[in-house]
Amino acid sequence: MSKFGIGMAVARLSYNCDLLFRIIELKKDETGRDIAVLYGEDFRLIADAPFTDLKMIDDTERNRFVDSEREKQEHSFSLFKQDYHLIKERNEYQSTNGYSVDQAFFQMPGRVLHLDGDPNYLKKCLALYEKIGVPVYGVHCKEIEMPERIGPLIEQIRPDILVITGHDAYSKSKGKVSELKAYRHSKQFVQTVIEARRKVPHLDQLVIFAGACQSHFESLIRxxxxxxxxxxRVNIHALDPVYIVAKISFTPFMDRINVWDVVRNTLTGEKGLGGIETKGVLRTGMPFNRFEE
Known part of the structure; x- marks a missing residue:
């Protein structure tokens, strides 16, 4: 009987145990070797590994991974809060005509529709959206089902921002880096973006983030x-999409977002994330009336 089981925490010896994974499936390859299908615990990576390459991670080692990730997340969150407070102060200054008008105002941040191929990642992302204050509707959906589900979801939710993510990976044995067929789920992500653009063609009416670890960036942008x-083609952190769309959600719709300003507060940075110049989606209104019963 195998010492490995579904849901077990493991790391890969061939990569110096650099990332924490959980086992989602056990199978045999074409040669009869025992293989585990792995999901990254904090990075949006899916991988296959033989049992001989796996190391079981006990609670002590797992806590070290968790503590390291928590430190990175807190750093990114603190950077985001700095940006958010600057944006809020500027909006307040503009809305009150340089503080010359004593008038309360309200803000409507962009609403997010988040499709995620991993329910655990979705749960983590929804918790961070709530912490930041971004209105979101989250849907767990297998990557292969996303293209057919996205149209009705857009009609139902009418989001300002769409996130299409889950798991992905590039496989050298399946083709060149430039070939879409060499990627686990990039093709499904691309098809989902295309279907979303059939519903909302304008880049500033629906802002889209798409992709996961090692995804085919150029095809997604096209x-x-x-x-x-x-x-x-590097791994991206599970929470990176949240930091990107939060920046967009809280940037006024009259302002353009510099790509570097969006990417710099993520956990992965410009090697893993990129994009095109885009308008924000935040709208400010007044007066703000607080009615008491």
Whole structure:
């Protein structure tokens, strides 16, 4: 009987145990070797590995991974909060005519529709959206089902921002880096972006982030995504899409977002994430009346 099981925490010896994975499937390859299908615990990567390449991770080692990731997340969140407060102060200054008018105002951040191929990642992302204050509707959906589901979801939710993500990986054995067929789920992400653009063609009426670890960045941008992964075919963090769309959600619709301003506060950076110049979606209104019963 195998010592490995579904849901077990493991790392890959051939990569010096650099990332934490969980086992989602056990199978045999064409030669009869025992193989585990792995999902990254904090990075949007799917991988196959033989049992001989796996190391079981105990609670102590797992806590070290968790503590390291928590530190990175707190750093990114603090950078985002700095940006958010600057944007809020500027909006307040403009809305009150340089503080010369004593008038309360309200803000309507962009609404997000987030499709995720991994329910655990979706749960983590929804918690961060709530912490930041971004209105979101989250849907767990297998990558292969996304193209057919996206149209009705857009009609139902009418989002300002769309996130299409889950798991992906480039496989050298399946083709060149430039070939879409060499990627686990990039083709499905591209098809989903195309279907979304059939519903909302304008790049500033629906802002789209698409992709996961090592995804085919160029195809996603050509399909109509505003932001995508992964320019250098590196792994991206599970929470990176949240930091990107939060920046867009809280940037006024009259302002253009510099790509570097969006990418710099993510956990992965410009090697894993990129995009095109895009308008924000935040709208400010007044007066703000607080009615009491």
């Amino acid at each position: 399909a109509g995504a505003n932001f995508a992964s992964s320019p250098s």
